[in-house]
Amino acid sequence: MPSAPNLAIARAAAPASCGPHPGAQSISTDCAKLAVLNNEHLSFQEEGPGPSNRPHEPVNGMQGVTARTIRTRSHAKTPIPSHAPIWPEWAGRHPRPCYRVALVDDHVVVREGIAALLALESGLEIVGCASDVATAIELVRIARPAVVVCDLNLPGLSGGQAVQAIHEELPNAAILVLTAHNSLEYVRAAFISGAVGYVCKDAPGRELVRAVRRAACGQRTVCGTVRETVIGDWLEHCPPAEPAVDADLDEEARQMLRYIALGVPTWRIARDLGYRVKVAERYRGKLMRRLALKSSAAVTRFAVGHRLVNSMELDHVLEVREA
16 A cells, blocks of 8 residues: 555646546637648647647547637638629610600699609609690790600690690600590691600500600600501502503513513523513513613612512512522
8 A cells, every 4th residue: 555645646646537627618728729821831829828739638538629720811802892883794884864854734633644654764854744835835945855745735725736836936845745636637737736746645654655755766656546547547548559551561561571570580481471481581682672771670670660569579589589
């Protein structure tokens, strides 16, 4: 049995095998090592008053606490400039221009409704409203709008008189008529007075917005109802004209000119007319000399001018050739 002094020395030299270590919680702070990444090599620096190369030993069967490592990046993050666009492909595009619009109508509900509709559209700015021609003239003189949406029937005026008065005051403004009338007389009077567009009040809102944008660009525009009315009147009162050909040309000569204008080869012309190829060539040359046509292009112009062929037939020939 060892003596008391030897037992004390043995207890002091032997590691603790059980029980909580009083400094177990402070190992990571008392003997922490900082790992600094420098030129892709880890160098360890100790915290504390003196150097120590002794590794941490397990305590109570637990793994030793490793030193806390701090990784520093070799290069800093490139900051994103605040002015950088979210979509770079949109950087070179220009914003839509803003057009100033004035409203002229003697009904308050109509003015407020149109103003609310156009205010929702980008690129359109309502600069003022007027209920009569005198107020409208004063408004366009001060605000100088690009588009004036105007009714035809205003107090004291009717037809195209209001349009004409506004057009004389501001010739550069595009006047778009918005009315309840769709007859050809009103449409004709509006355009003669200086309007560039005509929209009926029963048209959808998208047609009105489209008409305002087209009028601002200087393009003539009408709503679907007016378009159908105009086309129907044209088809009714403008029947196709009779073919105007030279009285000296018989049916065979007209057919030959048609074939030449449409680019039909000579062998095909001879087959359709019942000639031999040589006979068809002589007949073709004789006919062109009699009409003083020196090329196939001249024959085509002659055929179009005398309504022997129409533009649809020529377009079809061009499409076939391109294909």
